[in-house]
Amino acid sequence: MIENLDVRWLGRVRYETALAMQEEHVARKIDDPQAADVLLLLEHEPIYTIGRTPDASSLGNEALLPHRVVRIHRGGQATYHGPGQLVGYPIVDLRRRGQDLHRYLRALEELLIEVCAHFGVIGERRERLTGVWVAERKIASFGVGVRRWITMHGFALNVCGNLAPFSCITPCGIAGVEMTSMERETSAPVDVACVAQKARECFVARLGAVLPLN
Numbered sequence: 001m002i003e004n005l006d007v008r009w010l011g012r013v014r015y016e017t018a019l020a021m022q023e024e025h026v027a028r029k030i031d032d033p034q035a036a037d038v039l040l041l042l043e044h045e046p047i048y049t050i051g052r053t054p055d056a057s058s059l060g061n062e063a064l065l066p067h068r069v070v071r072i073h074r075g076g077q078a079t080y081h082g083p084g085q086l087v088g089y090p091i092v093d094l095r096r097r098g099q100d101l102h103r104y105l106r107a108l109e110e111l112l113i114e115v116c117a118h119f120g121v122i123g124e125r126r127e128r129l130t131g132v133w134v135a136e137r138k139i140a141s142f143g144v145g146v147r148r149w150i151t152m153h154g155f156a157l158n159v160c161g162n163l164a165p166f167s168c169i170t171p172c173g174i175a176g177v178e179m180t181s182m183e184r185e186t187s188a189p190v191d192v193a194c195v196a197q198k199a200r201e202c203f204v205a206r207l208g209a210v211l212p213l214n
Contacts, residue, residue: 009200018042022091083162086157109130111202116157120185138179
């Protein structure tokens with residue numbers, strides 16, 4: 001178990017507000033190794049983001065996008081965030097967990113597969129493609145940044161809501177990918193706050209077990 005973990009459900013938050021919160025927590029943990037790990041769970045207002053890459057082709061024609069674009073310090077290509085999507089930002093000290101970013105990403109994938117299963121959605125990983133998939137459809141995306149082995153950014157799980165904005169870009173730079181959501185897969189309403197609560201439980205149980213403190 002993670003003994004020193006602060007989990008916060010923030011509801012709907014502007015992207016820049018959540019980014020500033022992450023920066024604040026990362027700086028605190030760099031200065032104080034004993035500071036609590038943090039998991040921010042939230043939804044965003046509609047926005048596109050893209051990581052630190054010279055190739056922005058996954059955005060398509062940026063001038064024609066229905067929502068604004070923010071360029072951020074994380075890995076990965078373009079993605080969309082909006083209402084109905086559970087976003088998780090773990091600020092975790094990997095210096096105490098083996099300094100293994102690959103292992104951390106796999107742990108996040110397994111965490112969301114467990115969350116999906118609780119709501120009747122069978123998710124899986126695909127070789128050489130970071131994310132969670134339902135058959136050939138992508139339901140969760142990941143983009144992680146690390147500063148002095150403190151993580152920021154994280155995951156986005158499509159729970160419900162409008163998937164159409166994904167069609168305006170090439171999500172995660174994967175041509176022809178079809179995005180899906182928990183609500184679409186189950187044909188039943190799914191509440192983001194309920195999924196956030198399950199994600200909190202799984203994060204505490206699974207990440208603590210998969211990435212034990214040294």
